[in-house]
Amino acid sequence: MLNRYETVFILTPVLSEDQTKEAVKKYVGFLKKQNVKVLHQENWGLKKLAYPIQKKSTGFYHLLEFEADATAIKPLETEFIRDERIMRFLTVKMEKAHVEFAESRRNKKTAKAE
Numbered sequence: 001m002l003n004r005y006e007t008v009f010i011l012t013p014v015l016s017e018d019q020t021k022e023a024v025k026k027y028v029g030f031l032k033k034q035n036v037k038v039l040h041q042e043n044w045g046l047k048k049l050a051y052p053i054q055k056k057s058t059g060f061y062h063l064l065e066f067e068a069d070a071t072a073i074k075p076l077e078t079e080f081i082r083d084e085r086i087m088r089f090l091t092v093k094m095e096k097a098h099v100e101f102a103e104s105r106r107n108k109k110t111a112k113a114e
Contacts, residue, residue, distance in 0.1 A: 002037075002067045002068060002069060003067070003068065003069070003070060003093050003094075004039075004065070004066070004067050004093070004094040004099055005065070005066055005067075005068055005073065005091055005092065005093055005094060006063065006064070006065050006091070006092050006094055006098070006102070007063070007064045007066075007076070007089060007090065007091040007092075008061060008062070008063050008064075008089065008090050009027075009061075009062055009064075009080060009086055009088065009089035009090075010049070010053070010059035010060065010061055010062075010086070010087045010088045010089070011023055011059060011060040011061075011062065011085050011086060011087065012054070012056060012059060012060075012084075012085050012086075012087055013046060013056055013058045013059050013060060014056075015060065015085060019085075020043075020060045020062075023083070023085050023086075024041070024043070024062050027064065027076070027079070027080075028041065028064070030075075030076065030079055031064070031066055031068070031072070031076065034068070034072045034075065034076070035072075036066050036067065036068040036072050037066060037067045037068075038064060038065070038066045039065045039066055039067060040063075040064075040065040040102075040106065041062070041063065041064050041065070042062070042063040043060075043061075043062055044060075044061035044062065044063065045060065045061065046058055046059070046060055047059065047060075047061050053087045053088060054087060056087065059087050059088075065094075065102065073091055076091070077089065077091060
């Protein structure tokens with residue numbers, strides 16, 4: 001049985017736009033190699049942090065939503081820990097209400113864009 005997960009990670013602000021895209025591409029590719037279905041991704045851009053991390057006050061936020069077996073989470077988080085570009089990350093299992101909220105939020109965004 002596959003579960004739905006959402007991961008938000010923060011990349012260091014010293015990266016260029018191309019370097020952030022490459023980092024995100026790396027993790028999407030990593031998930032696909034694990035036979036994980038990536039459902040959605042969002043680049044939230046450069047945001048101010050609530051508190052300094054590694055003496056930095058901003059970071060590039062990125063969200064990934066995917067369907068995976070529970071065994072796929074640990075290798076992903078191990079990769080995050082090993083990568084010096086990643087300042088923080090959080091993975092949560094999405095319950096039914098969370099999935100519905102995320103989908104309705106996306107639908108509102110696409111409706112505004114059109």
